Each structure stands twice: as C-alpha cells, then as structure tokens.
Amino acid sequence: MASLRDLRSRIKSVGNIKQITRAMEMVATTKLRRFQDRAVASRPYAQEIAQLLGRLSAAMGDKLAGEPIFRPGPGKAVALLVIGSDRGLCGAYNSQLFAAFERWIAANPGVDVRCFVYGKRAYQYLQKRGGVKIERYFAEPPLEKLDYRLAKFTAKALTDAFNSGEYREVKILYTAFESMAKYVPTAMGFLPVQAASTAGDNSASDVILEPNVEALLGKLVPRYLETRIYNALLESITSEYASRRMAMKNATDAATDMQSLLKGVYNRRRQEGITKDLLDIVGGAEALRGK
Amino acid sequence: MASLLTLRVITPDRIVLDAQASSVRIPGVDGSIGILPRHAHMVAAVDVGPLRYVENGQEKALFVSEGFAEVKNNTLRVVCEAGELPEEIDEARAKESEKRARERMAGKKSSGEPVDLLRAELALRRALMRQQVTSGYGRQRVRS
Secondary structure (H helix, E strand, O other): OOOHHHHHHHHHHHHHHHHHHHHHHHHHHHHHHHHHHHHHHHHHHHHHHHHHHHHHHHHHHHHHHHOHHHOOOOOOEEEEEEEOOOOOOOOOHHHHHHHHHHHHHHHOOOOOEEEEEEOHHHHHHHHHHOOOEEEEEEOOOOHHHOOHHHHHHHHHHHHHHHHOOOEEEEEEEEEEEEEOOEEEEEEEEEEOOOOOOOOOOOOHHHOEEEOOHHHHHHHHHHHHHHHHHHHHHHHHHHHHHHHHHHHHHHHHHHHHHHHHHHHHHHHHHHHHHHHHHHHHHHHHHHHHHHO | OOOOEEEEEEOOOOEEEEEEEOEEEEEEOOEEEEEOOOOOOEEEEEOOEEEEEEEOOEEEEEEEOOEEEEEEOOEEEEEEOOEEOHHHOOHHHHHHHHHHHHHHHHHHHHHOOHHHHHHHHHHHHHHHHHHHHHHHOOOOEOOO
C-alpha cells in the first residue's frame, strides 16, 4: 500500500517523463517535416535521371547487355546495404527492419551475404547475431547529416564493390516511407542496373546525342545509382522520425493516462484519510460529551 | 515577340531556375552548345561551367556542375548536381577555395599523389567557374 507521499512523488515523476517525451515528440515532428520536404524536393531530379536512363538504354538497344554494370557480377556473394537508425526510442522501427532481414535471409538460404551497414543499432544487431559478414560500417558522417554528397559516397563504395567482381548482386534493405503511419522495410535491387526502358516513347533513334550514347550512359549510370541511394537513405530516415514521433506520442498519451489514474487514487486516498480523521475527532468529542 | 523556350534547371535539392529564355548556351563536355527555341530533341552531357541564357533581352548566367541537358518539346531541362544563381554564390568562398586548390596542387605535384591532384584540379575549376558567373553577370547586353 503506497503512502500518500509515495503517490505524490510518483505523480510528479510521471509528469517529468511526460514533459520529456512531449519534447522529443516535438523534435521528431520538426525533423520529420524537414526530411519529408527534402524527399519531395529531390523527386524531380530522380525522375529526370530515371527517364533519361530509360531513353538512353532504349537507344543502346542490344549493346546494353554488353555493359558489365547491367549484368549480374561473376562472384557468388550478395552485398546487402542495411539502413537502420543510430539511436533507439523509435518504436518498432529497428525491430521491423531486423525481422525483414531475417525473412530475407530465410528466403535466400546458403547465400554468402556481406553487409554494408548504416546506423549503430543495425550494426550492433548484426554483430550480435553473427552468421553474416559485416563488410563495412558507415559510421561517419551519420545518417542524420544526410546530404547528396553522402549518397554519392555510398553509391561509389557499393559500385566499387560490385565492380571488384566479388559479388553477384547488390541489394538495399531500407524502410520505404509510404505515409505518416505506414513504413515498410523493403529489400530493393540496386546492382546490376535494371533499366526500365521507356518503350513506346517516340523512337530513340532520332534523338541527337552529345557526345555519344556510350559516354552519356557512362556518366548517367553513376548519377542514377546515387539518386536511388539518396532516396533510400532519405526514406529510411523519414520513416525513422515518423516512427519515433509515433512512439513518443504514445508515451506521452500513456503518461497522461497514468497521471490521471494516479491522481484519482491519490485524491480518493486523501479524502479517506480526512474522513477517518474527522470520524476520530467526532467520535472523541461524542465520547467526552457522554461522560 | 520571338518564340521562347522553357529553361528549367533541376538539382537534387530543388528546382533552381524555371524561366522563359530566347536563347541558352550550355557548357557541353565538348564545348559550348547554343540552343534556340524549337531545337530538335537532344540529350547532351553538361560540364562544370556557366550556363548563359537570355531572358527578356538580358543576358543572365548561373553556375551548373556536371549533369545532363535534354531538349524536348521546346523545353530545356538541365539536370545537374549543383546549380547556383549569381546572387547565391559566395565570391569570397570561391576565391578561398581557388587559393586552397592552387596550394594543394603546388604542394602535391612534387610528392605525386594522383587522386588528390585530380580532386584539387576539379575544385579549382569549380571555383574559377563560380567566379566567372559572378563577374560576367549583368555586364553584357544582348541586342535582339
């Protein structure tokens, strides 16, 4: 049985927690907004690049299959870029990602998986889990400071790994941001490049190409890969903040409920105490008068 | 009124420019490419440099980095990694990075580290091109 004083201190500590979770919720909301704006702003660029790639690969025709970057690599291993979060307190964001990872491993038994990792949580998880080789952990700069340069750097690291010939393919495991309340861990193919040639678009042969198809494609493919990475990173971090905001909102709501419950108990207990005291006094006075 | 073409400069962060131009000159990898309204469908690789265009009879410029340009249906879309309008370029910073790049090149040439040299050269070119955009801005008038 908690005393009145214990109850009081519990009410107070729940209030403090509520203040903190509310502040964290607000921080997550602003950051979420910021990353979302950037995701929206990057869309026209990514679209243009993807369209150009489609057009150029159509212009390349059969020669396209000869380009090594469009073919599975000679190696046996599969490189997997896992994008997790650096910090916790973001609800089920990481555990969902890890569950998706396990599902993917189960669906591809016997594959030599080598991981490229973003996010401290993902790194710790994979290290503890064992069974997969961690090829590289991108710790600096953190995902929080994500910009296009970072995406470029990552894309280059992955492309270099693919070009080394050790891998069959490169995949990305990231969290796709579908809406404020829906974020789905997704495994996406990265390399070899799957060019969705925009067939039906007026025949590519009458386009003037400056300087020529090969040179253009050689420049375009890295840009295309960068936009894919940029997008995957942006969506992951947006999902992380959406998840964190939700978790903090739930925590704040739970604290509010807890507070009102405790207050109810406290008031009832206080009143009981007062009633008992009064009864004692009245009883005492009655007894005295009766003498 | 002469016919115009739509010029749009798109980078990963934003759409830098959306204008109606009567002529555009883009820095192609094999030299400058002039584009007038109703140009044929074309895809071109773009190099680091000043992109000059004429809007309302006035020549304007902006800085673009490596990317691509596509002309189609009287619209020129320049898709590049970075694009900066002249008023956004920090001239002091460009000068500073020019100096830094020159120093690095002078220092590295003797010890011979090829990768760093390439990086310094690219940085130097970007710095010089940025300065070109700011200095050339508004000086030239085009008669039309």
